[in-house]
Amino acid sequence: MTQRSRPVDVPRDPITGPNEPAYAATDSAYGVARHAARQRLLNAYLRESGRNPSETGDGLARVPLSGERAIVVPLRHRSEFGHHVYGDDAWLERPGAAREPLTHREVVALLLDEVATFAANTWGEAGDHGALARQIDGSIAATARYLAESAADDHAGVATDPTRQAEQSVRFGHPFHPTPKSIDGFGDDLPRYAPELGARFRLRWLAVRADVLLERRVAAGAWVPPAVVRRTPSGYESLPMHPWQAEYLVRQPRMAELLADGILIMLGELGGIGYPTSSVRTVCDPAFPTSWKLPLHVRITNFVRTNPVEHLRRAADASDLIARLAPSWRHERFGVLLETGYRGVDPAVVGDDLAADIAVLFREYPFTDGRYTPRVVAGLLEARGDGAPAIVDEVRRSGGSQSEWLRRYLRVVLLPLLDVFERDGVSFEAHVQNSLLHTDGGWPVRFWVRDMEGTSVSADRCSSVADTSPLCYSDAEAWLRLRYHAITNHLGHLIGVLGRHGHGERPLWMTAREVLLDEGGALANELVTSPMLPAKANLISRFANRGERPLYVDVPNPMCR
Numbered sequence: 001m002t003q004r005s006r007p008v009d010v011p012r013d014p015i016t017g018p019n020e021p022a023y024a025a026t027d028s029a030y031g032v033a034r035h036a037a038r039q040r041l042l043n044a045y046l047r048e049s050g051r052n053p054s055e056t057g058d059g060l061a062r063v064p065l066s067g068e069r070a071i072v073v074p075l076r077h078r079s080e081f082g083h084h085v086y087g088d089d090a091w092l093e094r095p096g097a098a099r100e101p102l103t104h105r106e107v108v109a110l111l112l113d114e115v116a117t118f119a120a121n122t123w124g125e126a127g128d129h130g131a132l133a134r135q136i137d138g139s140i141a142a143t144a145r146y147l148a149e150s151a152a153d154d155h156a157g158v159a160t161d162p163t164r165q166a167e168q169s170v171r172f173g174h175p176f177h178p179t180p181k182s183i184d185g186f187g188d189d190l191p192r193y194a195p196e197l198g199a200r201f202r203l204r205w206l207a208v209r210a211d212v213l214l215e216r217r218v219a220a221g222a223w224v225p226p227a228v229v230r231r232t233p234s235g236y237e238s239l240p241m242h243p244w245q246a247e248y249l250v251r252q253p254r255m256a257e258l259l260a261d262g263i264l265i266m267l268g269e270l271g272g273i274g275y276p277t278s279s280v281r282t283v284c285d286p287a288f289p290t291s292w293k294l295p296l297h298v299r300i301t302n303f304v305r306t307n308p309v310e311h312l313r314r315a316a317d318a319s320d321l322i323a324r325l326a327p328s329w330r331h332e333r334f335g336v337l338l339e340t341g342y343r344g345v346d347p348a349v350v351g352d353d354l355a356a357d358i359a360v361l362f363r364e365y366p367f368t369d370g371r372y373t374p375r376v377v378a379g380l381l382e383a384r385g386d387g388a389p390a391i392v393d394e395v396r397r398s399g400g401s402q403s404e405w406l407r408r409y410l411r412v413v414l415l416p417l418l419d420v421f422e423r424d425g426v427s428f429e430a431h432v433q434n435s436l437l438h439t440d441g442g443w444p445v446r447f448w449v450r451d452m453e454g455t456s457v458s459a460d461r462c463s464s465v466a467d468t469s470p471l472c473y474s475d476a477e478a479w480l481r482l483r484y485h486a487i488t489n490h491l492g493h494l495i496g497v498l499g500r501h502g503h504g505e506r507p508l509w510m511t512a513r514e515v516l517l518d519e520g521g522a523l524a525n526e527l528v529t530s531p532m533l534p535a536k537a538n539l540i541s542r543f544a545n546r547g548e549r550p551l552y553v554d555v556p557n558p559m560c561r
Helices: 027-049 104-121 129-148 152-161 162-166 187-193 226-231 243-249 253-258 308-328 352-355 375-379 390-398 402-412 413-425 476-499 506-519 521-529 536-541
Strands: 061-062 069-075 075-077 091-093 201-209 213-217 236-241 265-277 281-282 290-293 294-299 304-305 334-336 337-347 360-364 435-440 443-449 455-459 533-536 554-555
Touching: 027 129, 027 536, 069 104, 075 226, 104 129, 129 536, 162 265, 162 375, 187 243, 187 253, 201 243, 201 337, 213 308, 226 236, 226 265, 236 243, 236 265, 236 337, 236 360, 236 476, 243 294, 253 265, 281 443, 290 443, 294 390, 308 352, 308 375, 334 413, 337 352, 352 360, 375 390, 375 435, 390 402, 390 435, 390 476, 402 443, 402 476, 402 506, 413 476, 413 506, 413 521, 455 476, 476 506, 476 533, 476 554, 506 521
Parallel strands: 334 443
Antiparallel strands: 061 069, 069 091, 201 236, 201 265, 213 337, 265 281, 281 290, 290 360, 294 304, 337 360, 435 443, 533 554
């Protein structure tokens, strides 16, 4: 084999050295997980660098690197919007030298080297190469575990509840994220709490003395099940806690003081059995009309998922505004799951950090009567080992063409999102994990968007929100956020999946163009005629540790060409 003139730097694993990390999952599960991670890295790198794979002339494709080098890979499917699919093999190509086979770890190292250079030269951002490589390994290990370990103890329960099944089947995650399943904190308790492993559990409940309570209610709805209310002492109010979070908090000295002083009381495990949704920390009891967005001192993908006061206020302000605006909206099949309020402990008493580790957002769950079976779109788009993603099954079940199915989807989902922004300036964070779809006979008939903490409002278009609210954005930024979440993330992913399992993406993008031009307003026309769309630069942002302040890049708009 040709010797390398410049060895590829391979980050050493602290346990297994430069070899692939040891893992308890089956080899096939680990191989599938590693392949999925490499595909996400390659596609994120191409999108964020503005480069495209080029043909080699021998049935392969080049992913260009600096210095006239390239990673050469089999290209199984070329996507209109960057959702390319690759084979397992990879080679390094350099001028005047034979191609050299690359291991998975060498591919990762090469791409991260490129990202480091690109981030420094283009964005002025530095990052930790080794830390990101370790997090990529961790994400792969988690995915492999999810693939290898079926939820055997509760498989029947998952299978008979389509809503839960979709929430708990997102095993690969975001298609343009380097660490979509990175999770750090659960340790050996991961199987007890991972939605991907069919987790279900009772919540712990905490009673908070009324004089230290932080609370705001913006919409009607029960927050606490009757069984918990009966156990709550007089002069206290209850709030739910994730079981892992409860165990974490009782080990904190300040929490121990508050419990000893009777300011807080642990009520224990109460209420019905719920399950974690795809976000891991939001928990749903299908028999109760409220779900709970819980703090969880665990790093999931980009950052630790707690509930700081500013996040609580954003969600409550958004829900309060939407509750006032929604009655005038003209979209009967479009809905919003409001955060009806929040409850926690006053930060002035316990400090900002502990307050963020306790506070809870309460969210509408209007599906207890069984009239609708909403499924999270992220779950419908996930690849499955036994066939095409579930969304493809829905199209086939409808008996219509992909284009006609997409037309109906756009009328239920995208046209209302654009109209609400154009009329009232409300920009929803409608990415696929925040989007719920109900189908009838395979056809899309109802849609809901959730997680109001991600909502932004154009100060230019909306006069019903205070200038001091954390919801307020410039019109340009609110419009950018809507285009990214609803088009680049949501519609791009949907069309990528349907196109791969049908007759290609181009007819579907043209269908979207036609619907927007024929049935949309001024913003729909602007959307179609703009040559570029915004895309979150997840790889560079993750490298630069900018999870909460992500960078964006422009990508070509398939509807414009």
